[in-house]
Amino acid sequence: MEKYGLTISLGILLGTLDRLYMLRSDYRQYPGYPHGFVTHVSLGFIASALGAVAIPAIVEKQFAAVTFLALAAQQFRDIREMERKSLAALEEAELIKRGHDYIEGIARVFEARNFLVMLTSLATSATMFFFGMPLLSLIVGIFFILLSERLMRGRVIGHICDVDAGRLHFKGPLLMVEQIDIMNVGLPVMREKILQDGLGIIVKPKNDNARATIHNMGQRQAIAHVAATILGSKKDVDTPEFTPLVRKDVDNGQIALFIVPAEKDIESLIAAVERVPVLESAGRAPLKSKAGRIASD
Amino acid sequence: MRGEELIAVVTIDDTYIKGDIPIFFAKTEEEQARVAQTLAKIMQAMVHDLGNGVYVIVKH
Incomplete structure (x- = not known):
């Protein structure tokens, strides 16, 4: 020994x-x-x-x-x-x-x-x-x-996507971030509150691999979770209207994050989303296959 | 994903809604919004606007 x-x-x-x-x-x-x-x-x-x-x-x-x-x-x-x-x-x-x-x-x-x-x-x-x-x-x-x-x-969202601020607005009762539908908000008071305190983010995939990755619901939930962890959230058990949501534009694969943060700071939110880890289980790489490359152009 | 549940309906005009669910009537739009908000708070649910003057309360 x-x-x-x-x-x-x-x-x-x-x-x-x-x-x-x-x-x-x-x-x-x-x-x-x-x-x-x-x-x-x-x-x-x-x-x-x-x-x-x-x-x-x-x-x-x-x-x-x-x-x-x-x-x-x-x-x-x-x-x-x-x-x-x-x-x-x-x-x-x-x-x-x-x-x-x-x-x-x-x-x-x-x-x-x-x-x-x-x-x-x-x-x-x-x-x-x-x-x-x-x-x-x-x-x-x-x-x-x-x-x-x-x-x-590991990789983070900022490596595979561009993250930009998105404008929150309502089309009738429908809450939208730029062109992406988020949810239907019925109460006028809640709509006002959301416009006043909410923030929107658009995540644009840089290529088809990134698009397939952020298509994953687990990855999107992770984005909402990290954003809410870093900026806080005004959501409580009886205010489902303030739930951070991530929804997809079905046509171009961009995703939108809606959040009503405790700290309303768009710079901080963009930085937070860029640092969300790309989950191992969500990672997809269709461009690595021949079939995927044919479709990419 | 968990299933959504339609809990109640709040409406001014009764021609739009019939069926086996709790239906609350209101006289004005303000009253309708107030009733819907109270119900949603109690049930910890969310108010959605169908766009035809009918509010539905849905538990997500």
């Missing part, structure tokens, strides 16, 4: 640091409450321990130990399950839902982070084992920490 002491402990250290570093960028997806924090750091610690012992185990011809890695993968799938369940339970209390797709996306991220932690600690301990230089292995570890942050950074 002693001769691998530094190898293993450096691996565990860097792996756990990696998990901590990735937790830092979490607040948007998850309110960072202390218990969730402890859970994820502990699991990150276990993941990094597994990564760190892999090489010493092989060297010692402890092949059984390597099969534990497979067990670990199973463990981390449970993390996804855990996150999915708790977010789905919390969803009940959300006035503006995250939606299943967003929850699934967050749960997958939490799972994937543990694999990145394993990779970081594996790389660190491997460097230490083969070169015997603690400083070099620290540098490799830090490189992998930065790499994992880079890998976890």
Whole structure:
């Protein structure tokens, strides 16, 4: 054990640091409450321990130990399950839902982070084992920490679409953002209030792939949720008129967001929508098929 | 998506609406809007305007 002491402990250290570093960028997806924090750091610690012992185990011809890695993968799938369940339970209390797709996306991220932690600690301990230089292995570890942050950074709506302000107006009782119908609002007082306090956004897809992606209802719900999280919403249980809604122009695939925010600031709203993550489960790429390219012109 | 439910109708003109749903009559447009708003608040539902002077209250 002693001769691998530094190898293993450096691996565990860097792996756990990696998990901590990735937790830092979490607040948007998850309110960072202390218990969730402890859970994820502990699991990150276990993941990094597994990564760190892999090489010493092989060297010692402890092949059984390597099969534990497979067990670990199973463990981390449970993390996804855990996150999915708790977010789905919390969803009940959300006035503006995250939606299943967003929850699934967050749960997958939490799972994937543990694999990145394993990779970081594996790389660190491997460097230490083969070169015997603690400083070099620290540098490799830090490189992998930065790499994992880079890998976890997905695309956002601003990459695939142009986001512009849209004019809110009524056609009779029908609320519209530019040319896109949102909903029928019956009460004159509510119409006045919406015109006074509401905001509209038009999201224009840059190509057919983007159009197919924002066509997904889960993606659209995520846009409404993020906008309402950042700007607040005047919706309450008895004012369904103020529900943020995202609707599509059937002809050109543009989508419109309507929201009655607590903070009426169009610049902030545009920035918020541009930063909505493109959900893994919503991503579509028809242009990657030959049939899709034929239709694109 | 969950199903929508038509809870009630508020109207001034009774020629447009018949059937097996709660129908509330009002004398003026102001009264109609007020009744519809009160009902919607109570039922946590939304008021829609059919465009022919009939308000429907729908739970989404």
